[in-house]
Amino acid sequence: MRTMKSFFRERSIGAKLTLIIVTVSFVALASYFAISTTIDRRQSHLVLVGQTRMLARIAAEYSVSNLVFQYQPETAADLDKLFLLPDIEEAQMYDAEGRLFTSRIKPGLHPLPCPETISPLQEDEVKFPDDRLEVFQQMTFRGKRHGTLRLVASTTSFQTILDTRVAILGVFSAIILLLVYFMATAVQRWVSQPIIELIAKFKEIANGNLSIRVEVPGAEGEIASLCQNVNLMADALENRVREIERSAERYEALISASNTGAWEYHEDSGFLWCSPEYFSMLGRDIHEYDMSGARNLEQTWTNLLHPDDRLQALQNFSESLTQTNMYQQNFRMKHRDGHWVWIWSRGKALRDPQGRPTSIVVGTHIDITERITLEERLRQSEKMDSIGQLAGGIAHDFNNQLTGILGSAELILTKLSDPILRTWVENIQKSALRSAELTKRLLAFARKGKIVTTQVNIHNLIEEVLTLLQHSIDRRITITRHLEAEPPLTVGDPNQLQGALLNLAINARDAMPDGGELSFVTSNAILGEKTPTLDLPPGAYLQISVADTGSGMSKEVQSHLFEPFFTTKEVGKGTGLGLAAVFGAIKSHDGAIRCNSEPGKGTTFRILLPMVTESLPKRAVELSVSPTPGHEQILLVDDEEVARNVTREILQALGYKVTTCRDGVDAIALFSSSWQQIDLVLLDMIMPRMGGPEAYQAMRAINPGVKVILASGFSLNDAANQLLQQGARGFIQKPFQLSELSRKIRQVLSG
Amino acid sequence: MNVEGAPEGFPEYQVKAKLLIRMAEFVDWPEGTFPSPEAPFIIAIAGKDPFGSYLENLVTKEKIKDHPILLTHFASDAEPGRCHMLFIAKTEVSRLDRILSRIDGSPVLIVSDTEAMNRKGVHISFHMSEGRMRFQINLGSAKKSRLVITSQLLRLATKILEG
DSSP states (O other), X not given: OHHHHHHHHHSOHHHHHHHHXXXXXXXXXXHHHHHHHXXXXXXXXXXXXXXXXXXXXXXXXXXXXHHHTTOHHHHHHHHHHHTTSTTEEEEEXXXXXXXXXXXXXXXXXXXXXXXXXXXXXXXXXXXXXXXXXXXXXXXXXXXXXXEEEEEEEESHHHHHHHHHHHHHHHHHHHHHHHHHHHHHHHHHHHHHHHHHHHHHHHHHHHTTOTTOOOOOOSSSSHHHHHHHXXXXXXXXXXXXXHHHHHHHHHHHHHHHHTTOEEEEEETTTOOEEEOHHHHHTTXXXXXXXXXXXXXXXXXXTGGGXXXXXXXXXXXXXXHHHHHTSEEEXXXXXXXXXXXXXXXXXXXEEEEOTTSOEEEEEEEEEEEOHHHHHHHHHHHHHHHHHHHHHHHHHHHHHHHHHHHHHHHHHHXXXXXOXXXXXXXXXXXXXXXXXXXXXXXHHHHHHTTOOOOOOEEEEHHHHHHHHHHHHTTTSOTTEEEEEEEOOSSOEEEEOHHHHHHHHHHHHHHHHHHOTTOEEEEEEEEEEEEOSOOTTSOOOSEEEEEEEEEEOSOOOOHHHHHTTTSTTOOOSOTTTOOSOHHHHHHHHHHHTTOEEEEEEETTTEEEEEEEEEOOOSOOOOOOOOOOOSOOOOOOEEEEEOSOHHHHHHHHHHHHHHTOEEEEESSHHHHHHHHHHHGGGOOEEEEESOOSSSOHHHHHHHHHHHOTTOOEEEEESSOSOHHHHHHHXXXXXXXXXXXXXXXXXXXXXXXXXHO | OOOOSSOTTSOHHXXXXXXXXXXXXXXXOOTTSSSSTTSOEEEEEESSOSSTHHHHXXXXXXXXXXXEEEEEEOOTTSOTTSOSEEEEOGGGSTTHHHHHHHHTTSSOEEEESSGGGOSTTOOEEEEEETTEEEEEEEXXXXXXXXXXXXXXXXXXXXXXXXX
16 A cells, blocks of 8 residues: 555656546446446346246236136147247246146257146246246136246346447447546646646756746646746746845945955854955955865964964954854954055854854954054154143243253353352353253254244255264264255254254164164155155155164164153163154154164164255344343343343343333233333243233233343244234243343344 | 046036036126125026036036036026026027027026027037137127126137127
8 A cells, every 4th residue: 555655656747647537437437337237237137037027927817718728739829929038948837736737948949857746836936047037927817826837038148138238338448448548648748748847947947047937828727827926936036036146246346346355254164255355455366265165264364364463363253253243353464565454354143034143254354554554643643742742841941940040150150250160150051051952852842942944955964964973973884875855955944953863863873883884865755645654745855864774673662762751772871852852853844754673674764854946045043152231121021030030130230221020910010101111021921810922912002112022931933923923023042041132132122 | 627628538518517617717797696705606507418417526526706606407487597607508409599588688608508509699609629629709698698708718719709
C-alpha cells in the first residue's frame, strides 16, 4: 500500500490523471458489467423459469381433458407442440396415480431416462438438475387433480445469450477503455501541458531570467489564474530585484561619491568584505587584497593600523560589538606612501527579523585626517593664544617695575661720582636691561611687540645673522646657504625677524655639539586655495628653511616646541622663551612656522612670510645717545607709584616742570583747570578708573592741540596705534631709558 | 382409470360408461342445480340399459363434481329435471322425440348412444372414429338447456354442431 502510494506520488500530474481516469472508468465499467450481467442472468433465469412454468400451466390446462379421456395420440401431439419453444427438451405427462402416461423428447435429442412414476402428490416444483430446468405442474380441472406434467428445459440458449453478452460487453469495455485512455491522455495534455510549460518558465526565472512571462491560456479557469498569478509574481520579483539593484547602485554611488569606505564583517566565520573606497583612501588598490571573503581581517585592517593604535582599536572593536552592537572609534591606518591616515570607523550589527542583533556587522571608514589636523592646530593655536595673553600680562607688569628700577638707577648715576658705586649701579642697570630684553621677547611671542613696519630683505638679514654667528660657532659645523628667493622682500620689523633667525641658528648650533651642517635655504612659494596644514591665505610667500643635522626632537618635544618657558636645555642655559618669541614674531608678520624633526636625523624649521614686490620707503631709525634737557611743563599720568616717582625725578633732573596724576580721572580734572600751562602729557595706556585712550579723548576735547606721548608696558598695539593716528604725538615702551625718553619729549615739544 | 379412449378388445359400453362419468366433469350445470354437496348426481338411462352391472359398480366408486352418483331409469312419465344426465340407448331411436320433448329446456345433459340419434335436442352423441370411441357435441342444444360445455371437452369432440 505504501509503495503503491509512493509510486503514485512520484508520478507526474499527467500520469496521475491518466491513471485515475482509466482506473475510474475501468472500475465503473467492471461494476456495470458485473451488475448488469448478474441482473441479466437473474432476469434470463426468471424469464426462462417463468416462461417454462407458464408453458407448463397452459399445457397442463390444455391437455388435462386428453389425460382424463386417455387420448394418448392427442396428448403426444399436444406435447410435441411445446418443442416449438427451443428451450424445451422433454415433456412427460403422468396420471393421477403418478404413472407415466405420455413422454415426448425434442426431436434430434438423445432420449434421456425419465422417471416412470412420480409421486401422485407431486407439488408444483422447479428444479435445476445438471444445468437444466425441470418443472412439475399439477394437472387439475375444477380443483380436481388428474395428473402431473413434467417439462425439462435447457438453459443452454440462455447461457449462450449471456456468453454473447459477456463477449460484447468485454469488447465494448476494451473499446471504451481505449477511448478513455486517449481522452485521458488528451485531458492530461490539456491540463498538464501548461503546468509543464510553467515549470520550464519557473526554471528560467530561477536561473535569473526575470523578464520571462507565461502565456495565459484564456481568461477563466485555474490554469489561467495560475499563469496570471505567476506573471504577477514574476513582475513583483522583477520589480523587487530591480529595486534592490537600483538601491545597490545608489548605495555604491553614495559610497563612492562620499568617499566613504564600506565594510562587512561576519563575526562567526571571519568573512570580511571591503569596498574599493576602503582601500583608495589609503592610496591602495582593492585588487591587491583577497576579497573572496576569506579570513583576511589581519591583511586588510590589523596590519595597516598604527602600532600605537592597534591594541586599543582591536579591543574597542571586539568589545563594542559584543556589548552594544554599535561601534565607533578613530584610529590611524597606513597610507601607501607611508603617512598615517586618521580613520573614523563606525559599524552596526545587522538585525534579524525579530530585531535581535546578528553576527554580521556592516560599517564605514571615513578619512578624517584633515579634521584631526585642523582640530590639533586649533587646539595648539588656542593654547598659544592663552599662553600669549598670560605672558603679555606678566611682561606688562614687569616692564612697569623695570621702569622704576632703571629710572632709579639712572637718577643715582647722576648723583654718584665714586667709580665703584657707579659700577654697581651700572650692574643694576645692565641686569634691568637684560630683564627688559626678556620681557620684550615675551611680548614678541604674545605678538604685542611689532613696532617697526618696513621693507625687509631676508637675504641681508641672513647674512647679518651669519656674521654675528661666525665667532660663536664650532668650526666642525659647516654653514651652507642656498638663497634663491626672488625678490627676497617682506614687510616687518627687521630686528624681530633677525632675532628670530638668530634664535633658530643658535638652537641649531646647540643641537650639534659634535658638529654637522647648518643650512639656510630661501625660495619662492605660491600657496593655492587649499593649504590645510598652514593657516595662511593664498598668495606669494617667501620660504626660509633653517636646517641642522643634529640630534633632532621627539614628537612629544615638537608638540610643545613653541610654548614659552619650555626648554630641553640645562637649567640656566636657556630661558625657554627663544622659540616662543620666534613663533610670536613670525605670527605677527602674518607668516607661519613649521618644524620637521626626527630624533637622530636633525631638525628643519620652515618659515613662510608674505612676499612683497614693490619697494617701500625706508624709515630712518634715529638713535641719539645723549639726553636732551628742557624746561617745559609736563603732566605725568601713571598708576604705578614707583614708575611715576622715578619718571618725575628723571624729568625734573632734565629740567622739566612735572605734575603727576595717578589715573585718567585725576588727570582730566587737573587738565581741565590748567591745560594752558601744560605743554606735554606723558600718558600711561593702562590704568585703573580711566585708562590712557579715554583720558586722551577727554584732553583732546579740552585742547585739540594737546601734545601727548603714550607709554605702555606692552609694545605698540592696536589701541596705541589708533591714538597715534588720531593725533597722539608719540609712543614709548616701558621700561624706558633716560636718553630715549628725553629724545622723544624733545622731539615732540620741538615738532 | 386404466382405460383407453378406444381400447381394442374392450367392451364398448364399459368405455362409454367411463366416458359418461368423465364427460360430466367437463360440463357445468346452472347454479342451484345441486342444493347441497351431498345431493346426488343423477344419471338416468332411457331405454334398455346397455351397461349391465358395470356402470352400477362404477358409480359406487366414482363421484361427479364431488357428488355421489345415483343411477336411475328414465321413465317417460317421470318428472322432467329429476335427473342431470340422460343416456338414451339405441333402443329408443323411435321414441327419441318424445323423450326430448319431455325434457325440453331442463338442464339435463342428454347423451345419445349412437350418431344416428344426433339431432336437435341431443347434446352429445357417441360414435366410432378410426377405431376409437369419439363423440359429437351439439353446442346450440346445450345452450338452450343452460348447460355450459367447457372448452376442454369441446376440443375432444370430433364435430361441434351449432344448431
